[in-house]
Amino acid sequence: MRFEQFKQGHLRVFVSKQELAVHDVRPETLAVGKGQALLRNLLEEAESNYGFHAVGTLDFFVTFFPNDGMLVDVRRDGVMPEETFEEFDQVEIRMTVDIVHHVLYQLDKFEDVIQASHGLVRHIKQTETGGALYFFEGRYYLYFQEQMKQKVEQTMTTILSEYGTPSPKSPLIMAEYGKVIMSEDAITTITTTFTP
Template sequence: MRFEQFKQGHLRVFVSKQELSVHDVRPETLAVGKGQALLRNLLEEAESNYGFHAVGTLDFFVTFFPNDGMLVDVRREGALPEETFEEFDQVEIRMTVDIVHHVLYQLDQLEDVIQASHGLARHIDQTETGGTLYFFEDRYYLYFQEQMKQHVEQTVTTILSEYGVPSPKSPLVMSEYGKTILLEQAVPTMIASFTP
């Protein structure tokens, strides 16, 4: 688990696909059994490492990225009560689960984008948009909004993993606050512009 953000009453955690697999957690099993155990572990770690008290009403906004993992956004409603409880039984959890079928990878350097584009050259014609390229907070982001065939998505994410990391950030944030370098056909354009 990667704790990405912590503020008073707000927590963001990214759980990798490997961790979900180890705990045998899927979207449909998140609210029961092993899914609940994983969320309990998440809250225990948040309390011991970040002082996040799991009391009162907690809103869980869970976004599943089928090829990458899940992003858990936890918000505590209202102020922290004067008396805190040790037991998780005192917590009311409201959960919203969303499954996102898109691919968004963070690449640190332009050279990584160029190399990844050349790696994707043989497969890009199997995508609808050819990719969108954003620049946000000093990083590049390659984004495929469409839902690809499973074998294509697996190939694309495997290649992108060699040059970057999956990003749990929202593409809406990229388009709103970042710079759109190429709205579509980003990979073919990068290949044509930077031929070795």
């Protein structure tokens, strides 16, 4: 598990596909049995290593990426007084689960986009759109809106994982509020324009 804490009542955790397989957790089993055990372990690690207190009402926003793993965004509702931090028996959990079938990766630098594109170019004919490229909130996003064949998607996400991370953001938000650099055939255009 990779932990990122943004502020006192907000925690973000990425759980890899391998970790989900080890714990035998799938979207439909997240709220029961082994899924609950995984979330409990996540909260215990967040408490001991990052000072995130599991008290009050916790909102879990879980995004599953079939070929990558899952992103868990945990938000504590309201500000809890310090004396309640000892009372772990009073925790209410609300959970929202989303399964993402498109491929959307965040890349920090344009150089990462170039490198990823050169890795993807030989597989791009197996996609419908050839990829779109957005710039949003200081980062680049490569987006494939179509649902690809499983083997193709696994290959694409493996290459993309070397240069970026899967993003739970909506491409509609990026298209509306960000900058659309290329709406289609982004990979071919980048590889013919820039050398790695």
